[in-house]
Structures are given as structure tokens and as C-alpha cells.
Amino acid sequence: MAASSGVGAAADRGDSECILEPLSLPESPCGVAAVEESPSVPCIFCEEYFPQAEQDQLLKHMIIEHKLVIADVKLVADFRRYILYWKKRFTEQPITDFCSVIRTNSEAPVEEQDNYFLLCDVLPEDRLLREQLQQKRLREILEQQQRERDDISFHSICMFCDKEFTGNSLQCLYCEKTFRDKNTLKDHMRKKQHRRINAKNTEYDRFYIINYLEFGKSWEEVQSEDDRELLDNLEEDWSDWEEHPVCAVCLFCEKQADTTEKLCFHMKEAHGFDLLKIKAEHGLKFYQQVKLVNFIRREIHQCRCYNCKEMFQSKTELISHMEVTKHITFLPTRSTWDQPQYYFPTYENDTLLCTLSDSEDELTAKDQSEDVPIISEDISDLEALRQSSVLNQLLREENNN
Numbered sequence: 001m002a003a004s005s006g007v008g009a010a011a012d013r014g015d016s017e018c019i020l021e022p023l024s025l026p027e028s029p030c031g032v033a034a035v036e037e038s039p040s041v042p043c044i045f046c047e048e049y050f051p052q053a054e055q056d057q058l059l060k061h062m063i064i065e066h067k068l069v070i071a072d073v074k075l076v077a078d079f080r081r082y083i084l085y086w087k088k089r090f091t092e093q094p095i096t097d098f099c100s101v102i103r104t105n106s107e108a109p110v111e112e113q114d115n116y117f118l119l120c121d122v123l124p125e126d127r128l129l130r131e132q133l134q135q136k137r138l139r140e141i142l143e144q145q146q147r148e149r150d151d152i153s154f155h156s157i158c159m160f161c162d163k164e165f166t167g168n169s170l171q172c173l174y175c176e177k178t179f180r181d182k183n184t185l186k187d188h189m190r191k192k193q194h195r196r197i198n199a200k201n202t203e204y205d206r207f208y209i210i211n212y213l214e215f216g217k218s219w220e221e222v223q224s225e226d227d228r229e230l231l232d233n234l235e236e237d238w239s240d241w242e243e244h245p246v247c248a249v250c251l252f253c254e255k256q257a258d259t260t261e262k263l264c265f266h267m268k269e270a271h272g273f274d275l276l277k278i279k280a281e282h283g284l285k286f287y288q289q290v291k292l293v294n295f296i297r298r299e300i301h302q303c304r305c306y307n308c309k310e311m312f313q314s315k316t317e318l319i320s321h322m323e324v325t326k327h328i329t330f331l332p333t334r335s336t337w338d339q340p341q342y343y344f345p346t347y348e349n350d351t352l353l354c355t356l357s358d359s360e361d362e363l364t365a366k367d368q369s370e371d372v373p374i375i376s377e378d379i380s381d382l383e384a385l386r387q388s389s390v391l392n393q394l395l396r397e398e399n400n401n
Helices: 052-066 079-092 124-150 182-191 202-207 219-232 260-271 275-282 286-301 315-324 359-369 382-387 390-400
Strands: 040-042 049-051 068-070 100-104 114-119
Touching (some): 052 068, 079 124
């Protein structure tokens, strides 16, 4: 679901309870390009307006305030027209006529349950709207391309050679930086290999005709399908395969380890948290371990002790408190963390989840690894074995005949 990385908690619990933006464990920081001002888009339900460039903020607002989730929003060709259409339709009929209802915390008391509404192309009207918007955008793009072909007033300089066409453009196509002169720009594009448009820049997506080739698929998905077809026709050669170790991150600090054993040992020695012991004592299956890890990740991210629920200003203060009070060692009641919402990872790149194993799998592997006694054949009297052999008897019968 492209509209959100997961369904957040209810708005009446405060924004601090919601994790609506994708989280990532420590990695190399990435730059975020600034965006220009763009037309505003209204909320479907209220009078709030958001710049079109801040589409994610509008989606977040509708989830928190109105509990509406829009599926595959990145594949909507014209987001503003899409929102305006549904804003009008929701004034004409109840939202339940159009949206699937998702109930969270279904096993909790009624006052703690929430209903979220999913708007997606499973609804025929929504699918038809998306197809019409896509076709309309395709026509606009084709018309724009034709106007550019017929435009005889265009003047510029070729970005690959010295041929001049009256006018000047000193902006790099890839990173969009502006330079003081043509030679500096040429050197930059040559050294940085920027002699192309940045395929990851979503501002260009609406101009790629391939995005309109198949409904509901972006150019990346179409291209990956083509690449898979090519790979299927090639002979597989794994001789140069090099496996790179994947590191998991500690639940309570930024310590990383390339094996689960090393990480569990670190958490036990440094923090007093014995994951393997907890797993054995509580008989945790794989998915229960997943929910427990996601629960702890979430509480630590929010700087809240998962035992006494006390909030802290920083993770350092929180961990210090939990280690001193021994709150880090013991888990809260199972009903606190064994909830459906903790199936979803708190961090998108949480490798620890991939290294968890089921207790039954470990027992099976252990049983298989135990030594099985093998009784060898008695060969103390080889001559007697040869004489009594069935093969010898058959040979003698053959010779007599």
C-alpha cells in the first residue's frame, strides 16, 4: 500500500503514538531535494489544504484525522483531480459505500478499537477513475511532445557538443544544479556521468510513455519484468557469487553484529536482555518473536519504557533507567505486545527479523544432528560368508546345468 507504511494508532492518542513515516535503522544519510511551490490540494473531508508537492503530508493528515487510507497512490496519474473527484462523491454518499472497513485492535475493548477506511481500485468506480486520469494524462503528454516537435522558436545549446542554437541553458539535467558557464557545466556532466536524466526523479514520471503502457504498473515494474525475461534465457553462472554478511542491530543501542548469536550475546552482556532465554521460557513461535521485536523497537523509538510506560527525553536516559530498574529484563503481559499491529516492522530494514527462527525448527535440526549408532556387518569369518553366499549357490547350480 503506497499511501502509508502502515496503519497508525488513533488520532486521539496524540501524534506521538503514530509512526506514519517509514523508519530506517542507522545507514548512510541521503540528501533530500528541495521542492518548488505547487498548487494546493484539499483534504477530502475538511477545509485543510496542502501544497501538491507535500502530498505525503495530506495523506498523513487523512489517516490521522479521518482514518482514510488510499492504496497505490503513487500510481494515480493526477493526484489533485483524483482527490477533488472523491471529495465531491463523499458529500453525496456515505464513505462506507465506497471503502472497505479495516478494524484494528479487534480483540481489545470497544473503546480502544478503530475503524480505518481503504480506498483502492478494487472498487470499480475507483479503477475507472484511475484509468480515465491515466488516459487523460497520456493525451496531454503526447500533445506536449508534439508541440515541442513543432516548436520552431526553441533555442538552446546541445549538451553533448559545441553546436549552438541561440539561447543558453546552464543547468545539469541529472542533478539540476546551475553553473556559471558552459565549460564548467560540461566538465561537471562528464566527470559525474550526468549526461542523462535522473530516472529516480519522480517529477519526470508523467512524461515517460512507458508508464501508460499497462494500467497499475510503473516503468520500473515493466522494466524489471523485461529484465527477468532476459535473465531466464541466460545460463546461470554463480561462480563469481560473493555473499556479503548482513548485520542486525541491537534492540537497545546501535551495536551491529553479523550473526544472531553474537547479537544475542551482546544484548545479554551489555543490557541484561536475554532474548534466547525469553524465547525458551515463553515458548515463542516465529511470529510471536516478530511481534515482540517490533513492539520493543517501537517503544524504544518513542523513548518509552515498555514496563512502567515512563517517557524520557532521549534513548540514553531511557536505557539507563531500564537497566537500573531491571525493567529491560522482564516483559510486560503478553496481551500488551502480542497484537496484530506488531506484525508490521517498526523499521523497514530491520535485519533482525530475518534471522529469527522457530523453536520447533531448532529442535528438529538438533535431533537430526545427534549421532545415530550404526551397527557394522560382522566380517570376522569371511570364508564362511563366501561359502554360504546365495551368489555362490546360484553359480554352482549354473555350472551343474
